[in-house]
């Protein structure tokens with residue numbers, strides 16, 4: 001422990017950053033000790049000492065790419081630490097602004113960057129977890145938090161269960177011990193605070209439902225049990241049984257080629273995705289053998305129709321015309337741009353249907369922004385029994401393990417296709433971008449040996465999922 005921590009505690013006491021008496025907490029309970037670190041911005045010397053103490057603490061933590069202070073008290077503290085260490089900082093907004101870039105996380109970062117959280121005081125750890133959730137949703141990894149004071153009320157354990165290791169400079173017991181030594185408080189205060197700490201442990205179950213419900217940490221088998229859409233449940237079970245998270249995009253224009261591809265890749269996929277309207281020799285008779293192959297190899301047929309019209313038109317597009325999509329596709333895609341009507345139409349027309357709603361796209365220059373993505377997730381929440389999952393590129397809806405994240409734009413070798421498609425590797429989409437199911441099209445359909453290639457993608461993707469569970 002650095003030599004000057006004791007005098008630092010006494011200084012905090014002198015500037016009323018630590019107070020003893022009877023105080024009401026945020027949740028209305030009484031506490032005999034109150035910490036208000038907001039005042040220390042008015043004492044540059046104290047800020048300097050705190051920065052030095054935190055910097056020393058973080059030298060023990062490996063692999064820090066960026067820092068993020070928990071708003072608001074820890075923002076200036078994180079800024080000082082960033083300036084002193086030259087580790088870049090990002091800032092989390094409590095609300096996404098509704099103009100300009102609409103970002104929740106400000107600053108420059110890369111997907112997968114490892115972020116160290118900076119916080120002043122931890123009671124339950126919930127403020128850190130809120131920040132971690134937004135950082136993770138932006139694709140930033142969080143495993144460590146450096147903290148001034150651990151109030152010893154359960155926060156450390158709650159954070160640990162959520163995969164965050166807390167590195168505190170000081171515990172409440174140490175703090176009151178130092179203040180007693182310096183005669184700032186008497187024995188009766190020490191007794192009161194100790195008794196309070198024993199009683200006022202935070203009930204983890206009433207906090208954010210994070211550890212057990214972060215979908216990235218749950219197996220597909222356990223997620224099957226909480227899925228509300230029957231197609232999602234079935235998919236989770238197929239994925240578990242066949243050990244595959246591979247969706248094959250069969251973007252071919254001949255029915256024979258599509259059937260051959262389905263036969264070859266069948267054993268290695270959970271979903272077979274079509275754009276039925278690109279088939280040049282389409283005849284309804286083509287659907288029967290396709291369904292037979294799907295049944296034999298235990299995968300689901302998925303029409304990537306991207307419905308986006310008014311409800312009535314969607315109803316017709318879904319049920320009628322040459323393709324009669326609702327009669328054979330277990331799951332379809334839809335845009336959220338026209339709102340509820342699309343989903344109402346599909347729900348009314350398809351028994352036990354499933355929909356993947358598009359919240360983000362893999363296309364370069366997409367006009368979808370953060371506000372649209374958030375609104376899409378809100379819309380999905382209103383149709384729990386219809387929505388199978390979300391099509392997106394980043395780890396969204398972490399607290400809804402019953403939904404599946406479907407991520408297209410996946411290839412082992414290519415970065416783009418010259419027409420706006422952007423590719424990421426299978427490992428990256430699963431471990432950094434939160435994909436449950438990865439969509440691979442040309443990476444397999446244009447390969448010399450599609451069957452062997454499909455098996456290769458399947459095994460890399462499954463490996464990445466297994467690693468993700470342990471990370």
Ligand SMILES: O=c1ccn([C@@H]2O[C@H](COP(=O)(O)O)[C@@H](O)[C@H]2O)c(=O)[nH]1
Pocket residue numbers: 249251275304360361362363391408409410421439440441442443
């Ligand atoms: O954002 C999106 C949504 C859908 N797709 C579809 O996925 C496949 C990708 O094929 P590749 O050959 O692997 O590029 C294709 O059917 C798209 O319509 C997407 O790419 N991005």
